[in-house]
Amino acid sequence: MKKVLLFIFGLAIGILATYLFLNPIENSETMTDPKGLISPEQIKKLDQAYNSRHTLISDSLIDTPDNRSSWYSIEEIESYIEYAKNQASELGYTLDGLRLYAGAYPDTEEGPGLMTMFFVPTGVKNMSEGSTIPIAQGGGGKGEDIDGGDGLNHGSEGVPPEANYPQ
Known part of the structure; x- marks a missing residue:
């Protein structure tokens, strides 16, 4: 009887070791490329295509070079996302994204007001806590700006402010 139990135990260990060897445990947080990635060449094309609009606005409205970009540190953005999630929840929304506005x-x-870019939280209104159907939650796409949600502004401008890509 002992030999049979040892045999079964050894067989179970062998099967487990084979399974783990053939199916290694992978990191559950596998990275995927975000939707909407563009190459540096595409960035340059978009930046250059904006030049005529930027010149038209800057030359017709102000006599000083206007901002072309805003810079935010990773820490600022991560902190803002956490803040926006909490505030959205308090306001009865589920945060689903950030909208970037030009202002x-x-x-x-002292002078003309220069351009800035700021983030605004977006989300879907929580309709029913018991519903598990996304349509009932108002989801399934881009959310609306969260009414009463704080935005993120005061990024650093380019150096010099009117500098094109890349800086």
């Missing part, structure tokens, strides 16, 4: 500061006595 401009108001003119002051």
Whole structure:
């Protein structure tokens, strides 16, 4: 009887070892490429195509070079995403993204208001806590700007502000 139990135990260990060897445990957080990636060549084309609009706006409205970009640190963005998730939940939304807006500061006595870019949280309104159907949650796509949600602004401008890609 002992030999049979040892044989079964050894067989089970062998099967487990073979399974683990043939099917290694992979990291559950496998990286995938984000949708919408563009190459540096495509970035340059988009940047150059914007030149005429930028020149038209800057030359007709202000006499100083206007901003072409905003820079945010990874820490700022990660912190903002966590903040936006919590605030969205408090406001009855599920955060599903961030919308990037172009804006401009108001003119002051010191000079014209320059361009800025800022993030606004987007999400879907939580309709029912018991529903597991995405359509019932208002989901299935790009959410609306979260009413009452704080945005993220005050990124650093380019050096110099009107610099094209790459800086």
